[in-house]
Amino acid sequence: QKEVEQNSGPLSVPEGAIASLNCTYSDRGSQSFFWYRQYSGKSPELIMSIYSNGDKEDGRFTAQLNKASQYVSLLIRDSQPSDSATYLCAVNTGFQKLVFGTGTRLLVSP
Amino acid sequence: SAVISQKPSRDICQRGTSLTIQCQVDSQVTMMFWYRQQPGQSLTLIATANQGSEATYESGFVIDKFPISRPNLTFSTLTVSNMSPEDSSIYLCSVDLGQGLDTQYFGPGTRLTVL
Numbered sequence: 001q002k003e004v005e006q007n008s009g010p011l012s013v014p015e016g017a018i019a020s021l022n023c024t025y026s027d028r029g030s031q032s033f034f035w036y037r038q039y040s041g042k043s044p045e046l047i048m049s050i051y052s053n054g055d056k057e058d059g060r061f062t063a064q065l066n067k068a069s070q071y072v073s074l075l076i077r078d079s080q081p082s083d084s085a086t087y088l089c090a091v092n093t094g095f096q097k098l099v100f101g102t103g104t105r106l107l108v109s110p
Numbered sequence: 111s112a113v114i115s116q117k118p119s120r121d122i123c124q125r126g127t128s129l130t131i132q133c134q135v136d137s138q139v140t141m142m143f144w145y146r147q148q149p150g151q152s153l154t155l156i157a158t159a160n161q162g163s164e165a166t167y168e169s170g171f172v173i174d175k176f177p178i179s180r181p182n183l184t185f186s187t188l189t190v191s192n193m194s195p196e197d198s199s200i201y202l203c204s205v206d207l208g209q210g211l212d213t214q215y216f217g218p219g220t221r222l223t224v225l
Contacts (some may be wrong), residue, residue: 032212043202043216044153046111051211088152096141096212097168100153 004091006101014109019076021104023089026070032092033065035074038103039085047087048074079108112137112207114217122223123193130189131220133203138183141206143214144176148199156201159186193224 003026013019021035032051036044048063050056050072056063062075072091076083086103093099113136123129133142144156157165157178165178179187190197200221204214 034213036216043200043219046213046215049211049213090153092212095158096206096214097155097158098143098153098212098214099155102152 004089004099004101006087006089006104008102009105010107011104012107012109013079015079015081017079017108019079019083019106019108021074021076021087021089021106023072023074023091023101024070025072025089025091025099027091027093027099028067028070030070030091030093033063033072034090034092034098035061035063035072036088036090036100037083037085038088044088076106079106081108081110084108111215112139112205114203114205114215116201116203116217116220118220119218120221120223122225124225125194127193128189128191129193129222130187131201131203131222133186133188133217135184135205135217137207139205140183140208142180142186143204143206144178144186144188145202145204145216146199147202147219153202156188190222193222195224198222198224 035048038044050063050065060077064073088103089101090098117132142159145153157167159165159180200219202219203217
């Protein structure tokens with residue numbers, strides 16, 4: 001069973017702080033990794049993708065990948081109340097199939 | 111990205127009936143996918159729909175229950191057949207735009223309630 005694990009949260013951070021979201025995966029052969037943001041009642045929206053070990057930055061978002069530890073993280077700098085959502089980690093396990101984690105709910109308080 | 115639409119956006123159906131969900135994308139794509147998101151749960155892949163071939167179903171999903179059509183490169187349908195309350199869920203289509211890197215973009219979803 002190819003699994004993706006996330007802490008369900010909620011993760012509560014004050015406005016302006018850094019939010020750190022974590023994800024582990026079981027399939028060592030996975031090659032591509034994605035973070036989606038899902039607002040309540042809406043569909044998932046792609047935030048970041050990462051394929052190589054290390055960090056990838058896009059605006060306030062940084063994705064970090066460590067394939068040896070089978071670990072992916074998403075950092076959100078200067079968190080805003082509008083960042084409050086569920087963040088889904090997804091792993092491509094081959095043949096373009098994505099396996100999703102259960103998501104981490106993030107709450108950013110003003 | 112692409113503009114992806116789904117119809118209907120929501121529906122309430124009676125047990126034993128069937129509902130067909132449509133997914134339309136504004137560009138030609140090879141790979142389309144159908145997911146289910148049950149209340150409070152994450153996304154589960156139902157099947158992959160490629161134009162010109164039969165859909166490929168994931169474990170636990172069968173064609174008789176979830177028949178899929180893919181008549182062209184911009185359109186697909188998913189039918190939820192002989193519905194029961196356990197089928198109440200959000201159904202989402204996604205597309206791979208073929209830009210490499212296997213990135214998927216999601217439609218707005220169809221919220222289905224079965225009474």
